[in-house]
Each structure stands twice: as structure tokens, then as C-alpha cells.
Amino acid sequence: MSSNNMADPRRPNKILRYKPPSTEANPTLEDPTPDYMNLLGMIFSMCGLMLKLKWCAWIAVYCSFISFANSRSSEDTKQMMSSFMLSISAVVMSYLQNPQPMSPPW
């Protein structure tokens, strides 16, 4: 026992490589926020485009920003960019079709 305290506890021969924990084993531990926000963003931007609602388009922009902030580094950037571009295009299209400013709900 004393020799252990004096000696170096490191053992290079016992090195094990890092294995990223598989997400299939524990899907409940994953944070679903970026996926939900992505979906919401797409839905709102489609609503904004089809129904020409400006506030929908703005909320879509916010959703895509939130999704980006919460995303994991392993996630595909293409997905993020596509939802972001879609929401921006929804905002731009709403204003091109109807340049009047947004009226507040009150």
C-alpha cells in the first residue's frame, strides 16, 4: 500500500481510448430543444409564407436562432443554415408582398 502512495499511479499500458457514449442507449438524456425549435421554425416560416403573416415570419427567425444556440457541435450545419435561410426568406417575402409595417396586436 505505501509503495502505491509513493509510486506513480499512472499506467501507460492501461490506457483505454475514449468512446463517445452512444445516444441510442439513452435517448432520454439528449436535449430535444434544438430539434423542436428547428421544426417550429420551419412550420412558422411556412405559415408566414403561405398566409402572408409577418409575425409568423419573425417568430420563425427567432426559432432558428434559438435552435442554433442550443445545437450540438456534432450536428449538421446544413440543417441549421437551411432553416435559417428559410426563415429569412419568409420575412423578406412578407415584406415584399406587403410593405406596410406590422401592426401590434393591441
Place this chain on the structure above:
Amino acid sequence: MAVPQVPNMGSRHLLLIPTLLLLLALPVSQGRYTDDFDDSEDLADFDDNDFAEFEDMNDDQAADAETASPPHASQSSQPEEDEDEDEATVELEDSQDGFDDTETQDQDIYSKYDQEEFEGIGDMEKTGHSMKDPLIIHTVPAHLQNSWESYYMEILMVTGLLAYIMNYIIGKNKNSRLAHAWFNSHRELLESNFALVGDDGTSKEPVSTGKLNQENEHIYNLWCSGRVCCEGMLIQLKFLKRQDLLNVLARMMRPTCDQVQIKVTFNDEDMDTFVFAVGSKKAMARLQKEMQDLSEFCGDKPKSGAKYGLPDSLAILSEMGEVTDGVMDNKMVHYITNHADKIESIHFSDQFSGPKVMQEEGQPLKLPETKKTLLFTFNVPGMGNTSPKDMDTLLPLMNMVIYSIDKVKKLRLNREGKQKADRNRARVEENFLKQTHAQRQEAAQTRREEKKRAEKERIMNEEDPERQRRLEEAAQRREQKKIEKKQMKMKQIKVKAM
């Protein structure tokens, strides 16, 4: 229009004045003076004739002024025709030059047609006419207005987005600083204990990267390996989502703190068989419900650790008393008592398989894979408002982790304890098999019943009585065969028993 008082006028002239008025008023009121006066030559001639007729007569010159003013009045009703108004005023001024001095004293009514007041008459006549034809002033639509103020909602939105982006950058930087502060304070200890500090699993050679893996903007990983007693240690720095403004606002309602989670995995020979947990009361209650092994092996409610000198805020879950005695030696108690506020949970288990998995109906489960593990969850002090300096206070806790690793390697249950532990594990396994067996049997039973029902329905539906009889006989024969088989089996078992 007032009829002028003309004292020295004969009846002949009285008739002429109204006729002249009519003659002048009609074309003037209908016409639109869009062109210069030169174009409407007829009117000019007409006017000239009028002036020519009444040139010598003082009284008629007064009428002149009057006739001149209605054209001007009717002209003034069209406010766009400024040009013609000016021309008319010029003409009238010219015509009035002659009799200004003589007439103004006698006739006050004509004062309003004076040169000085002539410009004002347009306005007076205008207001008179505006009462008849009200001007409707339309509001200019908002997008045609050149004012940014009407777009205030959009400006609000953009400001909100900018605020979000600012918060993202600030939060990301803060988390990064905290992570690096933690690593800098713990680097020495880790490097003296582990051969491999920092590995992302991608490089060919197992060389220490010497830095944290960034999984997220708020989660950092570190894998350490190459030590006696243990296989490896995974450290997860789970910070708050400072980069997400929504999360920041939510945390204002419900404060939470950053957490450091450490998971040490053991080889089979390095750890004895026991399940133990200590931590805050809330955490213990939650873990007992959530964790597969704690719920199976530590059935009792969390006990107070006052017997060992632990503060009241902490509770213990243990498989048996001997395990608690073994783990809670003086040094451990010392560590835990000094840092009780930072300890969320400490969980030692040889049957660790993660949280309980929700079983689906009718699916037989395999026994979940277990691994000998030590789990530590520490709360970073500051309740969200942490500064990089606070990371140094976690260093003693890392010392505790290292101490625990060595201790668990040495900890061995005595014979009684070992037997108890083995029995527990056997019991759990049996229960599990029974459950799945029961499930499987139920499934088979339901299938058999369904088959029978289907057959009976077929027999009932059969219209032909002969076929019905034949099917019934076939069913009866099958049942008899089954009964015979069972009887044979029973006989065999009896013979074997004997």
C-alpha cells in the same frame, strides 16, 4: 352677391346690369381656365366690350368691378388655377385704376374688392365655397410615409435579435472561460494521476490532447485514462445555457447551478459487489426512483447520515449496513462534511446500467448491461453567477474522487456481506426473468386463445351442415391429441421423479 346701390342710375341700366351678370357668369362658371387668357379670346373680347360699354359712366364702372369680381370669385373656387387668378387680378387691377379714387369713398361694399384686399378675397370666397364642397383629406398610407417611426415593431424585432446575438456571444465566452479555468486548476492533479489526459477518440495514437472536448456551447468533456485501479474517468462540465437568452430568462425564475459530473469505470476485478449512494435528500429521492440499480438493490428510504457525522442535508442509500461502514471512513466523512454544499450525489455501484428504461408492452427485455462505476455529481458554487475563481474550490473534490478510486479498490466485503450481496443479485435476476417469462407466457396465451376463437368463428360461419360437422370433429380430434400429449409428459416427469 349683393346688388349694388346705384343712386344716379336709370331704369335702362338697371336691366342691363343683371343681364350682363348672367351673360358673364354662365360661361365663366362652366369654363375651366387651364390655359392662358390668350386662348379664351372670346371671353376677353366679351370683357372688353363690357368695359367699352361702361367706360364713361361712373356708376357702370362700379358695376364693372362687380362683374369683374364674380369671374374672379368663380375662378377662386378652383384653387388649382393660380395662374388665372393672377391674370384676373392683373386685369381687374388695370380696370379699376381709373375709378379707385372716386368710388371707394361712396361704396363701402366695394372696399373688399380693393387692390390691397384683393388677394384676401380669394380666401374668403374659398372658405365660402369650402363650406359647400368639403375637402376630404385622405391619410397617406403608412408605407408611403417616409417616416421610420411607423416601423417601430420591426425595429423592436431587430433589436431583440441583436440582443439575442449579443447574449450568445457573451454567454459562449463566459462558459469557455469557466471551462478553461477549471481545467487549468485541475490539470496538474490529473496529469499526475493519469497517463492520458484528454482524448477525443479520433486520433490514431493515444496521445494526450491536453485540452477539453467541446461538445456544445455549454458542455465540455475530458477523458482521462491510464491509471491503476480504474479503466478510465470521464469528466463532463455541464454548464448552464448562458448562450441562449430564453434559458437566461428562465433561470431568472428558477435558479440552477453549473454541474461537474465525473464517471469512473472499473474493471471487474478492481471493485467488489456493492451498491451505495450518498447525497442531498432531494437528489437521493430522485435517484432512487430513476436509477435501475438503486431502485432494485436499495429498497429502503434514504437514511440520515448523522450516525457517521454527516450534516442533516445529506442522506444515504445503501445495499447493506456493512457497505456504509466500509465507505464512510474518517477521511471520506471529512471530505463530505467540508464540502456538503457542493455535493449533489455520490453513487458507487457494481450494477450500474443507467436510468430505468421504459419497457414497451409485450416485448421481452434482456437484462441490461452493467458496468462497475463510480459517479460523482458536484454543484459549482455561485448558483449561476460563477466566476472563474470559483473553479479552484472544486479541487479538493477532485482529490476526494482520487481517494475514492483507491479506496474502492481496497474495499472488500467480509464473507457474510459477500453472501448477502450474491443473494441479492440472484434475487434481482430471478425477478427479472420471472417478469419477462410471465410476459412471454401471457403473449403466447393470448395468441392461442385468438386462434381458437378464429376457428370457432369459422365453424359457426360455415353454412353447410356437413362441413360444420367435419370441422367440429377435426377440432375435437386436435384437442384430444393435446390432452394425450400432456398426459404423456406428466407420466414422464413422474417416472423421472421416481
